[in-house]
Amino acid sequence: MGRGILLTSNLPQLQNLIKRDPEGYKEEFLQQWNHYNSIRRIFATNPDEQASHFRELVAFISQVATCYPKETAEFPSHLSTLLLENYGTLSPDTRKTLLQNLVMLRNKDVITSIELLKSLFPLLPRTTSSSLRSFIRKTILSDIKTANIRSKNHKLNRAVQAMLFGMVERGMEGEVVGDKGKLRASNAAGPTTDRTANNGEEAMWAVILTKELWRKGIWTDAKPVSIIALGCFHPVVKVQSASIHFFLGSDEEKEDSDAEDEEDIDVKALHHRREINKKTRSGDNKLRKQLNAAKKKKHNKPTTATPNFSGLQLLNDPQTFGEKLYDILNRYDKRFSLDHKILLMQLLSRVMGSHKLCVLGFYTYIVKYLTHRQLRVPAILVALAQSVHDLTPPDAVTPVVRKLAHEFVHPGVASEVIAAGLNAIREVCRRQPWSMEEDLLGDLIEYRKSRDKAVTSAARGLLQLYREVNPGLLKRRERGKEASMGMASGTQPLAFGHSADAAVDIEGLALLEDHLQKLRDEENVVMDEDDEAAWEGWDADSDSSDSESEGWIDVSDDDEPLHISDSEDEDKPKDKEPPPDAEPAADPSTRISTLATTKILTPADFALLNDLRIQAATKAVETVGGSRAKRKLATLEANKKAVQAATQPEDAFISENDILGPRKKAKADYAERMASIAKGREGREKFGSHKGKKNKETPSSSTNREKARNKPIMMILGSSAVRGKKKASLREKQQKLRAHIKKSKNQFSFGEATRKFEPICPVGELSIYHEALGLIRCRNVN
Structure with missing residues (x-):
């Protein structure tokens, strides 16, 4: 009994003894377990009472739970229930303790990953502590990553994806409020359906975690793409924006305030610190590593956003996805801000361009934004160009091209506007050449004679495009030599809806055949036996279950060949003369x-x-x-x-x-000018000058004599000093020269001994002109 009393007051010692001998101290553990159940009932009704003692008991039982699995079978459910049902009434220390011990039970394999994640996912949108939120996020990501290291844990992935999909789907019934002006504030305070599932926080975390798992390469299939695709239609705008940025490849928005932002390495500070600190070899090596890391980070940093092309390709039913995007864009046009509408336009245009979809209402909608005074019009023009492809009906695009020419390409706007309009027309027509009208094309290419370089380049690009794709729309003198020769030979561009004939051969395959035959002749070996080795090092996905076969069946050359063809020209000879535009003879x-x-x-x-x-x-x-x-x-x-x-x-x-x-170079805006001014003010007091203040005990400005030395000669030619030198008499010049010689003699002093100099010949016998020129040769008397 005495031992039990002592161990009751010293839980760490009891924990150590239990881990060494579980059976010998089972009675003491059961005593603590009963005490834990009593405290838990009291704590459930009054969380403030005995909270510290309750945390100690929870930590103790979590450490020794593996020693008594039957007795502690319900312990994880106790912690999970407390967190989920009483999270708002628990103190911060108690929340942290319960979470840490729940994660410890997962690390000891007392509970599975699914049981842990079912407790952690609902806590993410509810917690207000940044440190606790970061801990939960890291725990979720690391647990899923660890489970998929060696092979894909499909059971866990399906369960987690189902939970994330449910987190997004629970808020889909809310009303789309928008983010324009006052609507942004009402979206944060107005009552909706359960505040649109906690104001979209739950769906936002689902999107953030899915994006992070995709970025780390843990999930790469179509299921996470479906989760984020559902988030693109969420009524909360920030969830829409986060989901759209995933497909656009630009995560410019701040997903969470406690996200880990990698700080840039200050190279200048590293060099400065190295000059001040003690010079050691280890310090040099450390500096070299830091500089290499900074250089590598700068090299790998993307300059522009790269679209998530694989995510776009894994969309399920892209036509329906594009139509829903256009429906949201058109229906809530008055509620969304311009930036958010441009995001929707960019995603819709990229889906249309990637999958060659036809959402014809988009071209009618975007026409009202095609004015040169429109804010962010370059981004809108990019969205327009990306939405056009070779299967887009020309009748739907022709009014858009005409609108671009009317708004952007005329003498009443700046040259930058004309260049942007011509480039946008060129990008649209490059994807659908039949959307251009002949008269309009003739007017546009006349801008190649402009004096502005950007306009000339854009007009020449449009002209070169139609020389290649459809020279028939150009006048004869504008077609160029090759296009005219092609039209003379009967070459015509394919009309809309027509495709090129089926290929009968792989271009350049004869070169490969000759090369392989040459190798066979030189080495006298059969090259086909090493075909399996030729697949090594290349991405060739194959299913091992489907690759089992009985091998190839050799067909002798004596067998009659089997001809299968649907063509009506079977009897025509295969050997044809090469077309006039065939490749060179080489x-x-x-x-x-x-x-x-x-x-x-x-x-x-x-x-x-x-x-x-x-x-x-x-x-x-x-x-x-x-x-x-x-x-x-x-x-x-x-x-x-x-x-x-x-x-x-x-x-x-x-x-x-x-x-x-x-x-x-574009004119600097207000922010750029202020940044330049601030950079110039670094290291100086207020707005004073640096002149005259260097290496001086008392600050002072420069003298007029110092300023005169740095003046350009053309500024001082008319000054009295220069004029006086030009108009000085010979006597005045002689006096100045004698004064200079006298002053120079007084300055030849070396230490204690003074050297005396005298002219080789008396000064009086010198020619006055030689004296004026300073040609006085002296010798050392000493």
Whole structure:
């Protein structure tokens, strides 16, 4: 009994003894367990009474719960119930203790991840402590990340995604209030359906966690995209904005006040600290590491926002998604601010461009914003251009092009406005060339004679575009040599809705066939046996369960070939003369190769094929020459770089710089001017001058004599001092020279001994002109 009394007052000692011998101290544990149940009942009715003792008991039982699993089976549910039902009445210390011990039970595998997350998710929108909120967030992310390290934990992922989807869905029935003017304040205070699920905090946290798990690469399938896609239609504007930024690839908004923001490394401060501190080798190594980290961070920092193309591609039913976005944009146009409407326009346009959707009402809606006085009009023009594609009906785009020309391209606006209008028209017409009218095109390309560089460049770009895609809309003298030759040979652009004929061969495949045949002849080996090795190092997703097969069936050459064709021209000869615009003779791609019918081309084969095409094009430039061969070589090299660096289709998205084009340095706004002024005032007192205050005991300004030394010669030519020197008599010049010689003699003193100088010949015998010029040679008497 004496031992039990002592252990009752010393829980850490009892905890240590229990971990060493659970069976020997089971009676003492049961005594503490009964005491815990009594305190828990009292604490449930009055949380302020015995709170500290209750926290000690909770921490003690959490530490030894693994030693007595049957007795403590209900302990985790006790903690979870207290947190979920009495969270508002608990003290901050008690909340923190209960959460920490609940996480400890998960780390000891007393509870599963799903049980822990079911308790943590509802607490995120309810807590007001930034440190506790950060702790919950880190715990959720780390637990899910740990569960998916070795392999995907599909059971946990499905459960968590279902919880997040429910958090977003619970607030979808609320009314869209908006964020424009007074509506922003009413959205924060007005009563709605359960304050729209806690004013959207629950849905906001669901979106934040989903975005973080996507960014870390833990979730990469379509389910997290569906959660965020649902958030794009949430009635709370901040949830909409956070979800839209995910697809746009720009997380400019602050998701949470306690989010971890990486501070920029001050390189100048590092160098300054190194000069002051003691010089050591370890200090040099530390400085070098910090500078390398700063350089790497600056290099990896993206300059512009990159759209989340993979997220856009994983959208389920993009047509319905785009129509819902347009419905929200059109219905709540008066309630949303301009910035939020531009976000909706950008997302809708990118979805339309990526999936080639037709939401024709969008072009009618955006027309009212196409004025040169509209705020943020470059972003609106970008959204317009991105929404157009080759399947967009020209009849829907032609009024928009006409509106752009009427508002932006005329002599009554600035040159920057004209350049932006021409660039926007070019981007729209590049995606749908048939939206341009012949008369309007003739007027627009006349701006290539402008004196402004940006306008000239934009007009020439539009002219070059139609020389390539549809030269028939241009006048004969504006078509250029190649376009005129193409029209003379009968080449016509494809009409709207028509596509090119099916390909009968892979361009340049004959080069690869010849290359492989040359290798076989040189090495005398069969290259097809190493095809499996050619797939190594390339991204080739395959399902192992579907890859089982019985192997290839060899077909002898004696068997009759099987012809399957739906074409009516089977009897026509296959050998045709090359078209007039065929490739140069150095590239034998006009020959139809049979390599693709006898061999499965690997990614390495296609990479080699691209290199061979570039080599053939380079040889054609060196031998044949001509602008056409050079353009083909440039196109092949550009495509190779695009395949290596980009993961999205070419020209899928554009930026505001593509609309504005090359321009002069813009005039600094008020914020930039103030920043420049503040930078110039650093390190000086108030607004005083630095002159005359350096290396002086008493501050003073510079003298007039010091100022005269720095004046330009043209400013002092008319001064009395300079005029006096020009008009001085010979006698005045002689007096000045004698005074200078006398002063110079008095200055030749070295220490204690004074050296005396005398002229080689008496001064009186010198010519007055030599004396005036200072040609007096002296010798050292000593």
